Amino acid sequence: MDFNSSDAVAGPRSEDILPSSVSTAVKVVIVGGFGVGKTTLVGSVSEIRPLTTEETMTQAGVGVDDPTGVPRKSETTVAMDFGRISINSELVLYLFGTPGQQRFWFLWNGLFEGALGAVVLVDTRRLEVSFDVIGRLEERGVPFVVAINTFPEAPGYPVEELRAALDLPDDVPIVGCDARKRDSSRDVLMALMRYLYSLAVKTEAS
Structure with missing residues:
Protein backbone atom coordinates (compact mmCIF):
# COMPACT_ATOMS: atom_id res chain seq x y z
CA MET A 1 0.00 0.00 0.00
CA ASP A 2 2.57 2.56 -1.11
CA PHE A 3 1.85 6.05 -2.42
CA ASN A 4 4.69 7.06 -4.68
CA SER A 5 4.97 10.65 -5.87
CA SER A 6 8.29 11.02 -7.63
CA ASP A 7 7.35 13.48 -10.38
CA ALA A 8 9.64 16.48 -10.62
CA VAL A 9 8.10 19.69 -9.28
CA ALA A 10 8.81 22.75 -11.45
CA GLY A 11 7.50 25.25 -8.93
CA PRO A 12 4.81 25.84 -6.32
CA ARG A 13 1.27 25.24 -7.49
CA SER A 14 -1.52 27.54 -6.38
CA GLU A 15 -2.88 24.83 -4.06
CA ASP A 16 0.55 24.51 -2.41
CA ILE A 17 0.54 28.10 -1.17
CA LEU A 18 -0.58 28.44 2.45
CA PRO A 19 -3.75 30.58 2.71
CA SER A 20 -3.32 33.92 4.47
CA SER A 21 -6.18 33.04 6.83
CA VAL A 22 -4.13 30.30 8.55
CA SER A 23 -3.22 31.31 12.09
CA THR A 24 -2.23 27.96 13.62
CA ALA A 25 0.00 25.20 12.26
CA VAL A 26 0.39 21.90 14.11
CA LYS A 27 3.00 19.22 13.56
CA VAL A 28 1.71 15.63 13.60
CA VAL A 29 3.77 12.48 13.11
CA ILE A 30 2.51 9.30 11.46
CA VAL A 31 4.29 6.29 12.93
CA GLY A 32 4.09 2.53 12.75
CA GLY A 33 6.01 -0.58 11.89
CA PHE A 34 7.48 -1.53 8.55
CA GLY A 35 4.92 -1.63 5.72
CA VAL A 36 1.79 -0.61 7.67
CA GLY A 37 0.78 2.14 5.22
CA LYS A 38 2.28 5.38 6.57
CA THR A 39 3.36 6.69 3.16
CA THR A 40 -0.04 5.78 1.76
CA LEU A 41 -1.89 7.70 4.48
CA VAL A 42 0.20 10.86 4.10
CA GLY A 43 -0.15 10.71 0.32
CA SER A 44 -3.88 10.10 0.31
CA VAL A 45 -4.79 12.91 2.70
CA SER A 46 -2.28 15.62 1.76
CA GLU A 47 -3.68 18.63 -0.07
CA ILE A 48 -0.25 19.41 -1.49
CA ARG A 49 2.03 17.19 -3.52
CA PRO A 50 3.48 14.90 -0.82
CA LEU A 51 7.19 14.62 -0.33
CA THR A 52 8.36 11.03 -0.10
CA THR A 53 11.80 9.54 0.42
CA GLU A 54 11.07 6.04 -0.82
CA GLU A 55 13.90 3.95 -2.19
CA THR A 56 13.93 0.52 -3.77
CA MET A 57 14.59 -2.21 -1.25
CA THR A 58 17.97 -3.87 -1.85
CA GLN A 59 20.09 -6.70 -0.52
CA ALA A 60 21.33 -4.31 2.20
CA GLY A 61 18.07 -4.87 4.06
CA VAL A 62 18.17 -8.67 3.90
CA GLY A 63 18.50 -10.07 7.40
CA VAL A 64 17.98 -6.58 8.85
CA ASP A 65 14.45 -5.56 7.82
CA ASP A 66 11.66 -8.03 8.51
CA PRO A 67 9.41 -8.36 5.42
CA THR A 68 7.10 -10.86 7.11
CA GLY A 69 3.52 -10.07 6.13
CA VAL A 70 4.51 -7.70 3.32
CA PRO A 71 6.31 -9.95 0.81
CA ARG A 72 5.31 -7.78 -2.19
CA LYS A 73 6.73 -4.58 -0.75
CA SER A 74 9.50 -3.29 -3.03
CA GLU A 75 10.09 0.27 -1.77
CA THR A 76 10.55 1.74 1.69
CA THR A 77 10.80 5.15 3.35
CA VAL A 78 14.37 5.96 4.33
CA ALA A 79 13.95 9.45 5.84
CA MET A 80 10.39 10.76 6.06
CA ASP A 81 7.15 11.51 4.26
CA PHE A 82 5.72 15.01 4.36
CA GLY A 83 2.26 16.39 3.61
CA ARG A 84 -0.19 19.09 4.66
CA ILE A 85 -3.91 19.23 5.31
CA SER A 86 -6.15 22.15 6.27
CA ILE A 87 -8.64 21.28 8.99
CA ASN A 88 -10.38 24.63 8.49
CA SER A 89 -9.47 28.09 7.22
CA GLU A 90 -7.30 28.79 10.28
CA LEU A 91 -5.81 25.42 11.30
CA VAL A 92 -3.29 23.45 9.25
CA LEU A 93 -1.66 20.13 10.09
CA TYR A 94 1.84 19.36 8.85
CA LEU A 95 2.21 15.60 8.54
CA PHE A 96 5.53 13.82 8.99
CA GLY A 97 5.63 10.10 8.26
CA THR A 98 8.46 8.20 9.94
CA PRO A 99 10.43 5.26 8.54
CA GLY A 100 9.28 1.97 10.00
CA GLN A 101 12.49 -0.04 10.15
CA GLN A 102 14.37 0.07 13.42
CA ARG A 103 17.66 0.87 11.63
CA PHE A 104 16.18 4.28 10.71
CA TRP A 105 14.72 5.07 14.13
CA PHE A 106 17.61 7.44 14.91
CA LEU A 107 15.77 9.89 12.62
CA TRP A 108 12.81 9.96 14.99
CA ASN A 109 14.43 12.44 17.37
CA GLY A 110 14.29 15.22 14.79
CA LEU A 111 10.89 14.24 13.42
CA PHE A 112 9.32 14.30 16.89
CA GLU A 113 10.74 17.69 17.80
CA GLY A 114 7.80 20.06 18.27
CA ALA A 115 5.14 17.45 17.43
CA LEU A 116 1.80 17.99 19.16
CA GLY A 117 0.62 14.41 18.69
CA ALA A 118 0.92 11.22 16.67
CA VAL A 119 -1.04 8.61 14.77
CA VAL A 120 0.09 5.01 15.25
CA LEU A 121 -0.88 3.04 12.15
CA VAL A 122 -1.41 -0.66 12.85
CA ASP A 123 -1.71 -3.78 10.70
CA THR A 124 -3.63 -6.49 12.59
CA ARG A 125 -1.68 -9.20 10.76
CA ARG A 126 1.48 -7.96 12.49
CA LEU A 127 0.49 -6.37 15.79
CA GLU A 128 3.92 -7.12 17.26
CA VAL A 129 5.61 -4.50 15.04
CA SER A 130 3.62 -1.82 16.89
CA PHE A 131 4.81 -2.64 20.41
CA ASP A 132 8.15 -0.82 20.27
CA VAL A 133 6.61 2.10 18.37
CA ILE A 134 3.97 2.67 21.05
CA GLY A 135 6.59 2.24 23.77
CA ARG A 136 8.75 4.98 22.27
CA LEU A 137 5.80 7.37 22.14
CA GLU A 138 4.91 6.65 25.74
CA GLU A 139 8.52 7.23 26.81
CA ARG A 140 8.50 10.61 25.08
CA GLY A 141 5.09 11.55 26.46
CA VAL A 142 3.67 12.17 22.99
CA PRO A 143 -0.16 11.83 22.90
CA PHE A 144 -1.37 9.48 20.18
CA VAL A 145 -4.32 7.67 18.68
CA VAL A 146 -4.19 4.20 17.14
CA ALA A 147 -5.52 3.71 13.61
CA ILE A 148 -6.20 0.16 12.42
CA ASN A 149 -5.43 0.07 8.71
CA THR A 150 -7.96 -2.23 7.04
CA PHE A 151 -5.88 -4.33 4.69
CA PRO A 152 -8.20 -6.59 2.63
CA GLU A 153 -6.75 -9.83 4.03
CA ALA A 154 -6.22 -8.59 7.59
CA PRO A 155 -8.28 -10.18 10.39
CA GLY A 156 -10.67 -8.01 12.37
CA TYR A 157 -10.79 -7.94 16.17
CA PRO A 158 -13.03 -6.22 18.72
CA VAL A 159 -11.63 -2.91 19.93
CA GLU A 160 -11.21 -4.13 23.50
CA GLU A 161 -9.18 -7.13 22.33
CA LEU A 162 -6.91 -4.81 20.36
CA ARG A 163 -6.61 -2.49 23.36
CA ALA A 164 -5.54 -5.39 25.56
CA ALA A 165 -3.13 -6.78 22.96
CA LEU A 166 -1.47 -3.37 22.53
CA ASP A 167 -1.62 -2.66 26.28
CA LEU A 168 -3.28 0.72 25.74
CA PRO A 169 -4.86 2.92 28.43
CA ASP A 170 -8.65 3.20 28.28
CA ASP A 171 -8.56 6.81 27.10
CA VAL A 172 -6.38 6.27 24.01
CA PRO A 173 -8.71 6.26 20.97
CA ILE A 174 -8.65 3.30 18.57
CA VAL A 175 -10.17 3.99 15.15
CA GLY A 176 -10.44 2.05 11.92
CA CYS A 177 -9.25 3.46 8.64
CA ASP A 178 -8.44 2.74 5.03
CA LEU A 192 -6.36 12.89 17.03
CA MET A 193 -7.38 16.56 17.16
CA ARG A 194 -10.40 15.74 19.33
CA TYR A 195 -8.21 13.66 21.63
CA LEU A 196 -5.63 16.43 21.96
CA TYR A 197 -8.42 18.91 22.72
CA SER A 198 -9.82 16.64 25.44
CA LEU A 199 -6.37 16.36 27.02
CA ALA A 200 -5.99 20.15 26.96
CA VAL A 201 -9.38 20.64 28.62
CA LYS A 202 -8.52 18.07 31.28
CA THR A 203 -5.20 19.81 31.96
CA GLU A 204 -6.88 23.21 32.33
CA ALA A 205 -9.48 21.76 34.71
CA SER A 206 -6.91 20.15 36.98
Whole structure:
Protein backbone atom coordinates (compact mmCIF):
# COMPACT_ATOMS: atom_id res chain seq x y z
CA MET A 1 0.00 0.00 0.00
CA ASP A 2 2.57 2.56 -1.11
CA PHE A 3 1.85 6.05 -2.42
CA ASN A 4 4.69 7.06 -4.68
CA SER A 5 4.97 10.65 -5.87
CA SER A 6 8.29 11.02 -7.63
CA ASP A 7 7.35 13.48 -10.38
CA ALA A 8 9.64 16.48 -10.62
CA VAL A 9 8.10 19.69 -9.28
CA ALA A 10 8.81 22.75 -11.45
CA GLY A 11 7.50 25.25 -8.93
CA PRO A 12 4.81 25.84 -6.32
CA ARG A 13 1.27 25.24 -7.49
CA SER A 14 -1.52 27.54 -6.38
CA GLU A 15 -2.88 24.83 -4.06
CA ASP A 16 0.55 24.51 -2.41
CA ILE A 17 0.54 28.10 -1.17
CA LEU A 18 -0.58 28.44 2.45
CA PRO A 19 -3.75 30.58 2.71
CA SER A 20 -3.32 33.92 4.47
CA SER A 21 -6.18 33.04 6.83
CA VAL A 22 -4.13 30.30 8.55
CA SER A 23 -3.22 31.31 12.09
CA THR A 24 -2.23 27.96 13.62
CA ALA A 25 0.00 25.20 12.26
CA VAL A 26 0.39 21.90 14.11
CA LYS A 27 3.00 19.22 13.56
CA VAL A 28 1.71 15.63 13.60
CA VAL A 29 3.77 12.48 13.11
CA ILE A 30 2.51 9.30 11.46
CA VAL A 31 4.29 6.29 12.93
CA GLY A 32 4.09 2.53 12.75
CA GLY A 33 6.01 -0.58 11.89
CA PHE A 34 7.48 -1.53 8.55
CA GLY A 35 4.92 -1.63 5.72
CA VAL A 36 1.79 -0.61 7.67
CA GLY A 37 0.78 2.14 5.22
CA LYS A 38 2.28 5.38 6.57
CA THR A 39 3.36 6.69 3.16
CA THR A 40 -0.04 5.78 1.76
CA LEU A 41 -1.89 7.70 4.48
CA VAL A 42 0.20 10.86 4.10
CA GLY A 43 -0.15 10.71 0.32
CA SER A 44 -3.88 10.10 0.31
CA VAL A 45 -4.79 12.91 2.70
CA SER A 46 -2.28 15.62 1.76
CA GLU A 47 -3.68 18.63 -0.07
CA ILE A 48 -0.25 19.41 -1.49
CA ARG A 49 2.03 17.19 -3.52
CA PRO A 50 3.48 14.90 -0.82
CA LEU A 51 7.19 14.62 -0.33
CA THR A 52 8.36 11.03 -0.10
CA THR A 53 11.80 9.54 0.42
CA GLU A 54 11.07 6.04 -0.82
CA GLU A 55 13.90 3.95 -2.19
CA THR A 56 13.93 0.52 -3.77
CA MET A 57 14.59 -2.21 -1.25
CA THR A 58 17.97 -3.87 -1.85
CA GLN A 59 20.09 -6.70 -0.52
CA ALA A 60 21.33 -4.31 2.20
CA GLY A 61 18.07 -4.87 4.06
CA VAL A 62 18.17 -8.67 3.90
CA GLY A 63 18.50 -10.07 7.40
CA VAL A 64 17.98 -6.58 8.85
CA ASP A 65 14.45 -5.56 7.82
CA ASP A 66 11.66 -8.03 8.51
CA PRO A 67 9.41 -8.36 5.42
CA THR A 68 7.10 -10.86 7.11
CA GLY A 69 3.52 -10.07 6.13
CA VAL A 70 4.51 -7.70 3.32
CA PRO A 71 6.31 -9.95 0.81
CA ARG A 72 5.31 -7.78 -2.19
CA LYS A 73 6.73 -4.58 -0.75
CA SER A 74 9.50 -3.29 -3.03
CA GLU A 75 10.09 0.27 -1.77
CA THR A 76 10.55 1.74 1.69
CA THR A 77 10.80 5.15 3.35
CA VAL A 78 14.37 5.96 4.33
CA ALA A 79 13.95 9.45 5.84
CA MET A 80 10.39 10.76 6.06
CA ASP A 81 7.15 11.51 4.26
CA PHE A 82 5.72 15.01 4.36
CA GLY A 83 2.26 16.39 3.61
CA ARG A 84 -0.19 19.09 4.66
CA ILE A 85 -3.91 19.23 5.31
CA SER A 86 -6.15 22.15 6.27
CA ILE A 87 -8.64 21.28 8.99
CA ASN A 88 -10.38 24.63 8.49
CA SER A 89 -9.47 28.09 7.22
CA GLU A 90 -7.30 28.79 10.28
CA LEU A 91 -5.81 25.42 11.30
CA VAL A 92 -3.29 23.45 9.25
CA LEU A 93 -1.66 20.13 10.09
CA TYR A 94 1.84 19.36 8.85
CA LEU A 95 2.21 15.60 8.54
CA PHE A 96 5.53 13.82 8.99
CA GLY A 97 5.63 10.10 8.26
CA THR A 98 8.46 8.20 9.94
CA PRO A 99 10.43 5.26 8.54
CA GLY A 100 9.28 1.97 10.00
CA GLN A 101 12.49 -0.04 10.15
CA GLN A 102 14.37 0.07 13.42
CA ARG A 103 17.66 0.87 11.63
CA PHE A 104 16.18 4.28 10.71
CA TRP A 105 14.72 5.07 14.13
CA PHE A 106 17.61 7.44 14.91
CA LEU A 107 15.77 9.89 12.62
CA TRP A 108 12.81 9.96 14.99
CA ASN A 109 14.43 12.44 17.37
CA GLY A 110 14.29 15.22 14.79
CA LEU A 111 10.89 14.24 13.42
CA PHE A 112 9.32 14.30 16.89
CA GLU A 113 10.74 17.69 17.80
CA GLY A 114 7.80 20.06 18.27
CA ALA A 115 5.14 17.45 17.43
CA LEU A 116 1.80 17.99 19.16
CA GLY A 117 0.62 14.41 18.69
CA ALA A 118 0.92 11.22 16.67
CA VAL A 119 -1.04 8.61 14.77
CA VAL A 120 0.09 5.01 15.25
CA LEU A 121 -0.88 3.04 12.15
CA VAL A 122 -1.41 -0.66 12.85
CA ASP A 123 -1.71 -3.78 10.70
CA THR A 124 -3.63 -6.49 12.59
CA ARG A 125 -1.68 -9.20 10.76
CA ARG A 126 1.48 -7.96 12.49
CA LEU A 127 0.49 -6.37 15.79
CA GLU A 128 3.92 -7.12 17.26
CA VAL A 129 5.61 -4.50 15.04
CA SER A 130 3.62 -1.82 16.89
CA PHE A 131 4.81 -2.64 20.41
CA ASP A 132 8.15 -0.82 20.27
CA VAL A 133 6.61 2.10 18.37
CA ILE A 134 3.97 2.67 21.05
CA GLY A 135 6.59 2.24 23.77
CA ARG A 136 8.75 4.98 22.27
CA LEU A 137 5.80 7.37 22.14
CA GLU A 138 4.91 6.65 25.74
CA GLU A 139 8.52 7.23 26.81
CA ARG A 140 8.50 10.61 25.08
CA GLY A 141 5.09 11.55 26.46
CA VAL A 142 3.67 12.17 22.99
CA PRO A 143 -0.16 11.83 22.90
CA PHE A 144 -1.37 9.48 20.18
CA VAL A 145 -4.32 7.67 18.68
CA VAL A 146 -4.19 4.20 17.14
CA ALA A 147 -5.52 3.71 13.61
CA ILE A 148 -6.20 0.16 12.42
CA ASN A 149 -5.43 0.07 8.71
CA THR A 150 -7.96 -2.23 7.04
CA PHE A 151 -5.88 -4.33 4.69
CA PRO A 152 -8.20 -6.59 2.63
CA GLU A 153 -6.75 -9.83 4.03
CA ALA A 154 -6.22 -8.59 7.59
CA PRO A 155 -8.28 -10.18 10.39
CA GLY A 156 -10.67 -8.01 12.37
CA TYR A 157 -10.79 -7.94 16.17
CA PRO A 158 -13.03 -6.22 18.72
CA VAL A 159 -11.63 -2.91 19.93
CA GLU A 160 -11.21 -4.13 23.50
CA GLU A 161 -9.18 -7.13 22.33
CA LEU A 162 -6.91 -4.81 20.36
CA ARG A 163 -6.61 -2.49 23.36
CA ALA A 164 -5.54 -5.39 25.56
CA ALA A 165 -3.13 -6.78 22.96
CA LEU A 166 -1.47 -3.37 22.53
CA ASP A 167 -1.62 -2.66 26.28
CA LEU A 168 -3.28 0.72 25.74
CA PRO A 169 -4.86 2.92 28.43
CA ASP A 170 -8.65 3.20 28.28
CA ASP A 171 -8.56 6.81 27.10
CA VAL A 172 -6.38 6.27 24.01
CA PRO A 173 -8.71 6.26 20.97
CA ILE A 174 -8.65 3.30 18.57
CA VAL A 175 -10.17 3.99 15.15
CA GLY A 176 -10.44 2.05 11.92
CA CYS A 177 -9.25 3.46 8.64
CA ASP A 178 -8.44 2.74 5.03
CA ALA A 179 -5.19 4.62 4.46
CA ARG A 180 -5.83 4.66 0.71
CA LYS A 181 -8.90 6.86 1.12
CA ARG A 182 -8.66 10.57 1.82
CA ASP A 183 -11.87 10.85 3.86
CA SER A 184 -10.94 7.88 6.03
CA SER A 185 -7.43 9.20 6.67
CA ARG A 186 -8.84 12.66 7.45
CA ASP A 187 -11.18 11.10 10.01
CA VAL A 188 -8.15 9.62 11.77
CA LEU A 189 -6.52 13.05 12.01
CA MET A 190 -9.76 14.55 13.31
CA ALA A 191 -9.86 11.84 15.99
CA LEU A 192 -6.36 12.89 17.03
CA MET A 193 -7.38 16.56 17.16
CA ARG A 194 -10.40 15.74 19.33
CA TYR A 195 -8.21 13.66 21.63
CA LEU A 196 -5.63 16.43 21.96
CA TYR A 197 -8.42 18.91 22.72
CA SER A 198 -9.82 16.64 25.44
CA LEU A 199 -6.37 16.36 27.02
CA ALA A 200 -5.99 20.15 26.96
CA VAL A 201 -9.38 20.64 28.62
CA LYS A 202 -8.52 18.07 31.28
CA THR A 203 -5.20 19.81 31.96
CA GLU A 204 -6.88 23.21 32.33
CA ALA A 205 -9.48 21.76 34.71
CA SER A 206 -6.91 20.15 36.98
